[in-house]
Amino acid sequence: MRVFNSFNPPARLLLGPGPSGVAPSVLRAMSQPLVGHLDPAFVQIMEETKVMLRQVFMTKNEMTFPVSGTGSAGMEFCLANLIEPGDEVVVGMNGVFGSRLKDVAERCGARVVAVEAPWGRIIEADQIAKALRGRRAKLVAVVHAETSTGVLTPVDEISRLAHENGALFVLDAVTSLGGCPVKVDEWEVDAVYSGTQKCLNCPPGLAPVSLSPRALEAAGKRKTKVQSWYLDVNLLASYWGQERVYHHTAPITMNYALHEGLRLILEEGLEVRWRRHEQNHLALKAGLAELGLEITSQAGHQLWPLNAVGVPDSVDEAFVRKRLLRDFGMEIGAGLGPLKGKIWRIGLMGENCTEENVDAILKGLKLAIKNGH
Numbered sequence: 001m002r003v004f005n006s007f008n009p010p011a012r013l014l015l016g017p018g019p020s021g022v023a024p025s026v027l028r029a030m031s032q033p034l035v036g037h038l039d040p041a042f043v044q045i046m047e048e049t050k051v052m053l054r055q056v057f058m059t060k061n062e063m064t065f066p067v068s069g070t071g072s073a074g075m076e077f078c079l080a081n082l083i084e085p086g087d088e089v090v091v092g093m094n095g096v097f098g099s100r101l102k103d104v105a106e107r108c109g110a111r112v113v114a115v116e117a118p119w120g121r122i123i124e125a126d127q128i129a130k131a132l133r134g135r136r137a138k139l140v141a142v143v144h145a146e147t148s149t150g151v152l153t154p155v156d157e158i159s160r161l162a163h164e165n166g167a168l169f170v171l172d173a174v175t176s177l178g179g180c181p182v183k184v185d186e187w188e189v190d191a192v193y194s195g196t197q198k199c200l201n202c203p204p205g206l207a208p209v210s211l212s213p214r215a216l217e218a219a220g221k222r223k224t225k226v227q228s229w230y231l232d233v234n235l236l237a238s239y240w241g242q243e244r245v246y247h248h249t250a251p252i253t254m255n256y257a258l259h260e261g262l263r264l265i266l267e268e269g270l271e272v273r274w275r276r277h278e279q280n281h282l283a284l285k286a287g288l289a290e291l292g293l294e295i296t297s298q299a300g301h302q303l304w305p306l307n308a309v310g311v312p313d314s315v316d317e318a319f320v321r322k323r324l325l326r327d328f329g330m331e332i333g334a335g336l337g338p339l340k341g342k343i344w345r346i347g348l349m350g351e352n353c354t355e356e357n358v359d360a361i362l363k364g365l366k367l368a369i370k371n372g373h
């Protein structure tokens with residue numbers, strides 16, 4: 001029998017599209033002893049987490065809690081609970097995660113009307129208006145911060161259009177929550193999901209979600225059962241609500257992590273945190289310009305936590321990433337789909353969004369590019 005050594009991960013500075021660095025106090029929280037998932041102490045942490053999540057999502061929605069699973073579980077949760085077979089839904093597609101939304105919606109039985117924009121550009125509100133015309137769409141779903149392209153789609157007008165046409169509005173806030181404004185009540189978002197591994201200072205493993213009363217009403221009026229037992233909001237509500245009925249065994253340590261990650265966000269303050277992300281994004285952009293590099297996503301809509309950087313023709317994209325990892329322990333991301341080989345994705349998310357890390361990645365890039373011509 002082969003015996004293995006305990007795993008000792010190498011030191012990495014995670015400056016890619018996620019996971020991003022985890023706050024030391026979050027790691028400490030994760031190493032605390034387990035309690036049972038129905039222990040009064042765990043119930044207390046659940047209650048506090050719901051309160052903090054409402055503050056971070058900027059919502060009064062009662063139905064706000066973390067789904068056990070990664071960001072994609074949050075996506076499935078929102079769509080599976082709101083879509084019934086045969087429903088028509090409008091989906092914005094301007095990158096990998098818009099395409100995933102379409103795929104998940106189709107698996108829920110929806111007839112999807114895809115609203116496409118070139119990768120790196122936003123979904124325009126008038127495209128959504130056009131798609132809604134003459135239809136009775138059940139919902140409109142868009143990705144707020146497209147991690148595959150580094151673009152931030154403004155969504156308040158899209159939400160207004162959805163409601164004007166009797167549709168619900170679903171938002172992917174996986175990369176935006178905790179890194180730039182996500183105003184669930186002000187923007188009248190009906191269903192929103194995020195992930196813990198981007199700007200929330202935590203490892204991957206939970207998907208914070210929030211449903212508006214309007215979304216809950218729609219879920220309550222379903223004629224068919226939610227096809228996913230695990231993600232059925234009615235069942236989850238009995239666990240995360242006051243009844244505390246066993247549904248599944250919540251990942252205890254991940255909930256410790258989220259509790260601490262959210263606590264740190266609120267201690268810093270949302271506005272201060274957003275400014276920190278904006279300032280470091282701008283500092284990175286200025287430093288990139290000095291290296292002759294630029295951010296390729298649509299001007300005026302560039303995402304703060306995730307920067308898509310154009311790779312010069314003369315530079316070997318993969319070589320630079322490998323050198324950064326080998327020589328400096330820094331991870332950045334590659335381009336996906338049509339952007340493969342054309343961009344690097346540099347994440348400045350949550351804990352890792354610091355001036356020091358901006359300086360470090362600029363220095364690293366400069367050296368790696370010099371060797372990568």
Ligand SMILES: Cc1ncc(COP(=O)(O)O)c(C=O)c1O
Pocket residue numbers: 017018070071072073075097143145146147148172174175195204
């Ligand atoms: C915008 C967006 N949506 C959804 C997801 C899916 O999240 P996960 O990989 O945690 O399942 C990601 C992950 O990178 C994302 O960036």
